[in-house]
Amino acid sequence: MITIGRLARYAGVTIKTIRVYHAKGLLPEPERDSSGYRRYTARHAIDLIKIRSLADAGVPLARIRDLRAAPAADLRRALHEIDGDLTARIGELRRVRRRLRRLAAGDDLLPTGVGAHLDRLREYGFSDHWVAFQADLWILVFATHPETATELLQDQAQALTEPALRRIFLDYDGAHDLAPGDPRVDELADRMVRAIRDRYDPDHLPGQDPSSDIPTLIQATVNASSPAWRRLDALVRRRLG
Amino acid sequence: MITIGRLARYAGVTIKTIRVYHAKGLLPEPERDSSGYRRYTARHAIDLIKIRSLADAGVPLARIRDLRAAPAADLRRALHEIDGDLTARIGELRRVRRRLRRLAAGDDLLPTGVGAHLDRLREYGFSDHWVAFQADLWILVFATHPETATELLQDQAQALTEPALRRIFLDYDGAHDLAPGDPRVDELADRMVRAIRDRYDPDHLPGQDPSSDIPTLIQATVNASSPAWRRLDALVRRRLG
DNA sequence: TTCAACCCTGCCCCTGGGGCAAGGTCAACC
DNA sequence: GGTTGACCTTGCCCCAGGGGCAGGGTTGAA
Numbered sequence: 257m258i259t260i261g262r263l264a265r266y267a268g269v270t271i272k273t274i275r276v277y278h279a280k281g282l283l284p285e286p287e288r289d290s291s292g293y294r295r296y297t298a299r300h301a302i303d304l305i306k307i308r309s310l311a312d313a314g315v316p317l318a319r320i321r322d323l324r325a326a327p328a329a330d331l332r333r334a335l336h337e338i339d340g341d342l343t344a345r346i347g348e349l350r351r352v353r354r355r356l357r358r359l360a361a362g363d364d365l366l367p368t369g370v371g372a373h374l375d376r377l378r379e380y381g382f383s384d385h386w387v388a389f390q391a392d393l394w395i396l397v398f399a400t401h402p403e404t405a406t407e408l409l410q411d412q413a414q415a416l417t418e419p420a421l422r423r424i425f426l427d428y429d430g431a432h433d434l435a436p437g438d439p440r441v442d443e444l445a446d447r448m449v450r451a452i453r454d455r456y457d458p459d460h461l462p463g464q465d466p467s468s469d470i471p472t473l474i475q476a477t478v479n480a481s482s483p484a485w486r487r488l489d490a491l492v493r494r495r496l497g
Numbered sequence: 498m499i500t501i502g503r504l505a506r507y508a509g510v511t512i513k514t515i516r517v518y519h520a521k522g523l524l525p526e527p528e529r530d531s532s533g534y535r536r537y538t539a540r541h542a543i544d545l546i547k548i549r550s551l552a553d554a555g556v557p558l559a560r561i562r563d564l565r566a567a568p569a570a571d572l573r574r575a576l577h578e579i580d581g582d583l584t585a586r587i588g589e590l591r592r593v594r595r596r597l598r599r600l601a602a603g604d605d606l607l608p609t610g611v612g613a614h615l616d617r618l619r620e621y622g623f624s625d626h627w628v629a630f631q632a633d634l635w636i637l638v639f640a641t642h643p644e645t646a647t648e649l650l651q652d653q654a655q656a657l658t659e660p661a662l663r664r665i666f667l668d669y670d671g672a673h674d675l676a677p678g679d680p681r682v683d684e685l686a687d688r689m690v691r692a693i694r695d696r697y698d699p700d701h702l703p704g705q706d707p708s709s710d711i712p713t714l715i716q717a718t719v720n721a722s723s724p725a726w727r728r729l730d731a732l733v734r735r736r737l738g
Numbered sequence: 739t740t741c742a743a744c745c746c747t748g749c750c751c752c753t754g755g756g757g758c759a760a761g762g763t764c765a766a767c768c
Numbered sequence: 769g770g771t772t773g774a775c776c777t778t779g780c781c782c783c784a785g786g787g788g789c790a791g792g793g794t795t796g797a798a
Contacts, residue, residue: 298718
C-alpha cells in the first residue's frame with residue numbers, strides 16, 4: 257500500500273504522469289486512505305511499468321489504453337505496426353537532416369544551383385542589392401514552380417554568358433537609382449524589348465503563364481523598390497503587349 | 498497581392514498555419530484590402546518559404562522567430578546545433594525500435610531471461626496461475642531493482658533445480674486452494690522455514706531489505722489472493738523471527 | 739440571382755505532460 | 769505541543785503545431 261510518490265519513483269515517472277494516466281483511463285484509480293491519499297498495490301506498479309514500456313516505445317497513450325483490453329495477438333500486430341511507424345519516422349528525420357545539411361553547406365536557404373548562380377552574378381559585377389534580390393526571387397520560384405525552376409535558372413544563366421544581354425541586366429541593376437524620367441530608362445527599355453523579341457518565341461514570352469501569379473507578384477515587388485524600375489516595366493509591357 | 502489561400506498553396510501549408518505564424522510573430526501581418534482580406538506580397542511568400550524550410554527541419558517556431566533577426570553566423574551555428582539534435586533524435590528512435598522489437602519477439606513485456614525461466618516453471622509442472630503471477634512479479638522486480646534482479650532470478654532458478662526446494666514451491670503453488678486450517682499448510686511452513694535457514698545466512702534473509710517496500714508489496718499481493726497463502730506467510734514470518 | 743469557393747474572427751480540441759496555487763496531512767525534531 | 773519539511777489533494781493554465789467548427793461576410797462566374 258504505497259503512496260503515489262513512491263509508485264512514481266519505482267516506475268521512474270512523475271506523480272503528474274500517474275495522475276494523467278488515471279484521467280485518461282490507462283491505470284485504474286486505487287483506493288483512498290482516510291485522508292484521501294491514493295494507496296497503490298503491486299498490481300498498479302506492474303500495470304504502470306507495462307504501460308511505460310509501451311509508452312517509451314512511442315506508442316500513443318490512447319493506443320495503449322485500447323491495447324490493454326485486447327488479446328495477445330492484437331498486441332503483436334499492433335507492435336508490428338508501431339515498428340513500421342518508427343521506421344518511417346526515422347527515415348523522415350534522416351531526410352530532414354540531409355536537407356538541413358545542404359542548407360547549412362550553402363550558408364543559406366537556397367535551392368541547389370542557385371548559390372553558384374549568385375556567385376557568378378557577383379563576378380559579373382552586379383550590386384549586392386541585386387544579388388540579394390535574385391536570391392529571394394529564386395527561392396520563391398523554386399518553391400512555387402519546382403518543375404520548371406531549374407530550366408528557368410539555366411536559361412537565365414545562359415543569357416548572362418552573352419555580353420549584350422549581360423549588359424542589359426547590369427544596366428537594369430544600375431537603373432535602380434535613376435530618376436524615372438531619365439532618358440537612359442527609355443533607351444534601356446528599347447534594348448530590352450529588342451532582346452526579348454530576339455530571344456523568345458512571341459507566343460511564349462516568359463512570365464506570361466496565366467495559371468500562376470508568381471511572375472506578377474515578383475514584378476510588383478521589383479517595381480515597388482524603385483520608381484525607375486516601375487517605369488521600365490510599364491514601357492516594356494506597353495511595347496511588348 | 499495574393500490572398501491567404503493562394504499563399505498557403507504556394508508555400509504548401511494550410512491557411513491556419515499562416516494565421517498561427519502571424520499570431521506568433523514569425524510572419525508580419527500584411528495589409529488588408531477593403532473587405533478585410535489579407536493581401537500578401539512576394540516578400541511574404543519568400544519569408545514564409547524560408548520559415549517552412551527551417552520548420553520542416555524540426556526547428557521550433559520560437560527559435561525560428563529569434564533566428565530571423567540574427568546574423569548569418571548565428572544561423573550557421575544554430576543549424577549545426579539542430580543537426581546534432583536530429584542525430585540524437587534518430588538515435589533515440591532507433592533505441593526505442595530495438596526495445597520494441599525485443600518486446601515483440603518475447604510476446605510480452607518481459608525482461609531478458611524471465612521468459613526462459615517461466616518456460617522452465619511450466620515444465621516443472623507449476624500451474625498457469627503461478628506462472629502468470631511470477632511473470633508480473635519479475636517485471637516488478639526488474640523495474641524497481643534492476644541491479645539485483647538478475648542475481649535474484651538466477652538464485653531462484655538454481656533453487657528450482659534442487660528437487661526438495663522445487664517440491665516446496667510446487668506445494669506452495671498447490672496450497673492456493675487449501676483451507677487455511679489444513680494441516681498441510683503447517684507442514685509446508687515447517688519445510689519452508691528449514692529450507693530458508695539452510696540456504697541463507699540468517700542475518701541476510703532475502704526480502705528483508707528495509708530500503709524497499711517491494712517485497713512487502715509483493716507479499717501483500719500474494720497473500721490477498723488466497724487465505725491459505727496468507728496463513729502460510731504468517732506462520733513462516735513468526736518462526737523466522 | 740444564385741452558388742461555390744473564399745475569407746474573417748473566435749473558440750475549443752488533440753498529445754504528453756509541466757508547473758503553479760491553495761490547501762490538507764504526516765512524521766520527525768525540539 | 770509547536771514547527772518544519774516533505775508529501776498529498778484538486779484545479780487551473782501553459783507549451784508546440786496546428787485541426788476543426790461556428791457563424792458570419794465577400795467574390796466571381798454561370
